[in-house]
Amino acid sequence: ATGNFVGMWMDDEETLNGYYHVLRQILLKYGICDQWYTDRRTVFVYQRKGSEMTEGSEEGVQFAKWCDELGIDLIETSVSQAKGRIERSWRTFKGRWKNELPLMGITTMEQFNERVEEVMAMHNKRFGTDPEELESAFVPLEMSKEELDRMLTKRRKRKADKGSCFSIDNKRVQLAKDDGTILAVKPGTIVEFRTSWTGEIFGYHNHEYYLIKDAGPHVVSPLSEQSHKGPVPASKKQHKPSSRHPWRHMKI
Numbered sequence: 001a002t003g004n005f006v007g008m009w010m011d012d013e014e015t016l017n018g019y020y021h022v023l024r025q026i027l028l029k030y031g032i033c034d035q036w037y038t039d040r041r042t043v044f045v046y047q048r049k050g051s052e053m054t055e056g057s058e059e060g061v062q063f064a065k066w067c068d069e070l071g072i073d074l075i076e077t078s079v080s081q082a083k084g085r086i087e088r089s090w091r092t093f094k095g096r097w098k099n100e101l102p103l104m105g106i107t108t109m110e111q112f113n114e115r116v117e118e119v120m121a122m123h124n125k126r127f128g129t130d131p132e133e134l135e136s137a138f139v140p141l142e143m144s145k146e147e148l149d150r151m152l153t154k155r156r157k158r159k160a161d162k163g164s165c166f167s168i169d170n171k172r173v174q175l176a177k178d179d180g181t182i183l184a185v186k187p188g189t190i191v192e193f194r195t196s197w198t199g200e201i202f203g204y205h206n207h208e209y210y211l212i213k214d215a216g217p218h219v220v221s222p223l224s225e226q227s228h229k230g231p232v233p234a235s236k237k238q239h240k241p242s243s244r245h246p247w248r249h250m251k252i
Contacts, residue, residue, distance in 0.1 A: 004128040005120045006030055010112045016043055020152055031138035035073045062154055153194035160189040165215045168193055175203045175210040183210055
């Protein structure tokens with residue numbers, strides 16, 4: 001191991017946003033790594049309760065999906081001794097960077113993230129070592145930046161109603177092809193919606209990407225509204241006694 005940093009991002013805390021940028025840096029600069037060694041934070045994996053698996057955080061599900069699709073083996077551990085290199089690096093950060101970064105003109109997280117490549121190069125030049133083997137263990141990334149940004153997204157699934165519409169962020173939307181044609185789907189069809197880090201939302205169905213079109217508010221027609229209430233009760237017909245009824249022959 002060289003001890004070189006391959007990805008870095010500064011945030012208020014360990015979030016999915018921070019690790020998205022780190023993973024993206026690694027993929028674009030080096031390629032796909034074989035393993036991702038991490039602790040048991042919910043950013044990476046499901047929450048656990050005792051020995052039983054419970055419902056995990058949505059962020060943990062997202063990162064695990066990325067690793068699974070990229071073929072990265074996600075290894076978790078809570079033992080600090082198993083992560084000795086990064087634990088030792090934290091001492092370097094706290095001891096040196098609080099003095100060195102201001103000398104570089106870096107005093108905010110935004111400034112750090114804008115010059116993160118420069119900071120990593122400075123650190124690796126000073127503390128990194130040459131590898132014993134020149135052959136890289138990274139697998140080349142065979143996708144464009146656009147394809148990568150469409151994969152590294154926040155994902156959620158929605159079910160279609162009878163009008164091929166879906167509810168996203170309190171809005172009714174439909175899937176549209178590149179030419180603007182609305183995609184008709186059967187009621188109950190489950191479609192995955194992906195949100196990129198730039199805020200773009202698009203649909204993913206049957207291995208195809210679709211644009212999102214606003215379907216407007218849901219209007220219930222009187223006929224449809226009545227169908228939910230049930231059939232209209234038939235009006236009662238007034239009963240008329242026959243001419244032979246005994247009451248007709250009674251004298252009052």
